[in-house]
Amino acid sequence: xxxxxxxxxxxxxxxxxxxxxxxxxxxxxxxxxxxxxxxxxxxxxxxxxxxxxxxxxxxxxxxxxxxxxxxxxxxxxxxxxxxxxxxxxxxxxxxxxxxxxxxxxxxxxxxxxxxxxxxxxxxxxxxxxxxxxxxxxxxxxxxxxxxxxxxxxxxxxxxxxxxxxxxxxxxxxxxxxxxxxxxxxxxxxxxxxxxxxxxxxxxxxxxxxxxxxxxxxxxxxxxxxxxxxxxxxxxxxxxxxxxxxxxxxxxxxxxxxxxxx
Amino acid sequence: xxxxxxxxxxxxxxxxxxxxxxxxxxxxxxxxxxxxxxxxxxxxxxxxxxxxxxxxxxxxxxxxxxxxxxxxxxxxxxxxxxxxxxxxxxxxxxxxxxxxxxxxxxxxxxxxxxxxxxxxxxxxxxxxxxxxxxxxxxxxxxxxxxxxxxxxxxxxxxxxxxxxxxxxxxxxxxxxxxxxxxxxxxxxxxxxxxxxxxxxxxxxxxxxxxxxxxxxxxxxxxxxxxxxxxxxxxxxxxxxxxxxxxxxxxxxxxxxxxxxxxxxxxxxxxxxxxxxxxxxxxxxxxxxxxxxxxxxxxxxxxxxxxxxxxxx
Numbered sequence: 001x002x003x004x005x006x007x008x009x010x011x012x013x014x015x016x017x018x019x020x021x022x023x024x025x026x027x028x029x030x031x032x033x034x035x036x037x038x039x040x041x042x043x044x045x046x047x048x049x050x051x052x053x054x055x056x057x058x059x060x061x062x063x064x065x066x067x068x069x070x071x072x073x074x075x076x077x078x079x080x081x082x083x084x085x086x087x088x089x090x091x092x093x094x095x096x097x098x099x100x101x102x103x104x105x106x107x108x109x110x111x112x113x114x115x116x117x118x119x120x121x122x123x124x125x126x127x128x129x130x131x132x133x134x135x136x137x138x139x140x141x142x143x144x145x146x147x148x149x150x151x152x153x154x155x156x157x158x159x160x161x162x163x164x165x166x167x168x169x170x171x172x173x174x175x176x177x178x179x180x181x182x183x184x185x186x187x188x189x190x191x192x193x194x195x196x197x198x199x200x201x202x203x204x205x206x207x208x209x210x211x212x213x214x215x216x217x218x219x220x221x222x223x224x225x226x227x228x229x230x231x232x233x234x235x236x237x238x239x240x241x242x243x244x245x246x247x248x249x250x251x252x253x254x255x256x257x258x259x260x261x
Numbered sequence: 262x263x264x265x266x267x268x269x270x271x272x273x274x275x276x277x278x279x280x281x282x283x284x285x286x287x288x289x290x291x292x293x294x295x296x297x298x299x300x301x302x303x304x305x306x307x308x309x310x311x312x313x314x315x316x317x318x319x320x321x322x323x324x325x326x327x328x329x330x331x332x333x334x335x336x337x338x339x340x341x342x343x344x345x346x347x348x349x350x351x352x353x354x355x356x357x358x359x360x361x362x363x364x365x366x367x368x369x370x371x372x373x374x375x376x377x378x379x380x381x382x383x384x385x386x387x388x389x390x391x392x393x394x395x396x397x398x399x400x401x402x403x404x405x406x407x408x409x410x411x412x413x414x415x416x417x418x419x420x421x422x423x424x425x426x427x428x429x430x431x432x433x434x435x436x437x438x439x440x441x442x443x444x445x446x447x448x449x450x451x452x453x454x455x456x457x458x459x460x461x462x463x464x465x466x467x468x469x470x471x472x473x474x475x476x477x478x479x480x481x482x483x484x485x486x487x488x489x490x491x492x493x494x495x496x497x498x499x500x501x502x503x504x505x506x507x508x509x510x511x512x513x514x515x516x517x518x519x520x521x522x523x524x525x526x527x528x529x530x531x532x533x534x535x536x537x538x539x540x541x542x543x544x545x546x547x548x549x550x551x552x553x554x555x556x557x558x559x560x561x562x563x564x565x566x567x568x569x570x571x572x573x
Contacts, residue, residue: 098279100276101275102283106509106510106547107510108509108513109528109544112528112529113532189402193404193405196404196406197404197514200404200406201513201514201517203529213404216406217406220414223418224414230410234404234410234411237404237407238402238403238404238407241404242402244402245398245399245401245402249394249398
């Protein structure tokens with residue numbers, strides 16, 4: 001791994017580490033004066049300790065987005081692989097056409113409606129973010145799988161009478177991983193943005209939740225009084241998405257170089 | 262070409278049909294309705310039931326859907342449960358601000374992104390390319406609302422140069438109001454778009470017909486404008502259609518932060534007060550707009566590079 005790779009890994013590791021380990025070492029955030037400089041990073045608009053909130057706010061901010069992307073890949077990936085590997089045209093069409101119809105739905109709109117309907121339910125927001133990602137994931141996986149399945153390798157495997165399972169999962173499934181990895185970076189960034197936007201707008205989690213995006217929204221009037229109450233959660237979010245952006249850029253670059261060879 | 266346009270238009274009609282059902286189902290699923298939400302503290306359950314019957318909320322969903330669709334097809338989007346006025350008025354009064362915001366942003370973003378993309382693409386991996394790439398990568402990792410919060414703090418609260426919120430009046434009459442919202446929307450879209458144009462330019466430059474044209478001595482200027490640009494524009498136009506989605510999300514956030522009474526504000530209000538006809542009307546208008554943008558983008562791509570096919 002070169003220097004840029006390490007930078008990307010570090011940018012992802014810090015917020016991820018806080019999100020995973022933070023809740024284990026969290027402490028009582030107390031109630032002091034609003035926007036005071038008490039404690040490591042001062043207090044927020046409700047007089048709670050900013051650092052203490054940061055430790056517990058990552059679980060929703062990152063967890064919902066990562067969970068949504070994983071879910072989108074499980075559902076969309078399965079649809080894409082089946083559509084690409086089936087010999088029945090009707091199954092391919094039947095799986096992919098409905099997704100074409102869903103594609104132009106404005107994503108934040110869908111998520112806002114769901115988020116308000118099931119107020120403060122992290123699970124509902126996660127499902128909605130996953131849902132708006134399924135069509136594009138299915139398309140991507142199908143295209144990548146078709147690309148691999150139409151090559152000479154699959155033909156050779158078939159002539160050697162390899163089993164369907166060995167060909168589809170062992171070879172095609174594995175060659176899809178490259179484009180998927182490159183797509184994953186940008187998709188996670190977008191999912192973090194979507195989840196954060198819904199929460200920032202006040203349509204998602206409760207306005208007192210420790211979630212990083214909610215914290216930015218809640219404390220924005222205090223930015224000049226006590227900058228860390230806004231900047232610390234914002235920086236953690238940006239660090240996470242920037243890391244994934246850099247990673248995605250590297251992977252795209254590498255897959256292009258490999259294609260050129 | 263004709264048959265492609267016809268097929269694509271047919272798909273759009275199908276999409277519209279499904280979308281109208283989806284819009285209705287999604288908004289009908291919202292727990293709690295306007296009758297409950299508005300009056301639970303002042304009215305008895307019997308009165309709520311009577312109000313619900315008056316508003317037509319007690320009839321079964323399929324019946325309401327047919328009724329709603331029939332009205333929509335004749336151009337009637339229904340009546341708001343909160344204001345009592347026609348939904349079309351809410352659409353009309355809120356669409357202006359959103360339209361101005363979007364058009365102003367795109368008017369700056371599109372020419373700049375195309376120029377940046379070509380500059381980067383023609384200098385692949387050069388110093389300028391790497392510098393712009395780093396900046397766009399970093400900028401596109403910052404959520405809209407973080408940029409907005411910081412810009413407001415610096416330019417409105419600290420320096421006092423620009424207004425922080427909308428206080429009434431016409432957006433077009435006071436351009437100072439537009440500066441910060443457009444600046445927020447501008448950042449990420451220009452990054453996403455210019456990266457697509459860059460990739461398109463690089464692909465086109467490596468294509469055999471361009472290499473061949475270069476061998477034949479076609480002047481560089483003509484090569485770029487006539488051969489590279491149309492091909493580079495395809496991923497750009499497709500990205501622009503997708504940018505519409507990003508932009509809409511951004512507009513929602515921006516309208517909320519700067520208190521601009523646009524489409525998004527009307528929508529959020531509608532959802533929060535369970536004003537179902539308003540939400541349905543606004544969502545439908547947005548979905549139709551998104552459909553039209555996608556349709557136009559696909560037709561434009563087909564026109565630029567006719568080999569893109571709809572049927573697989």
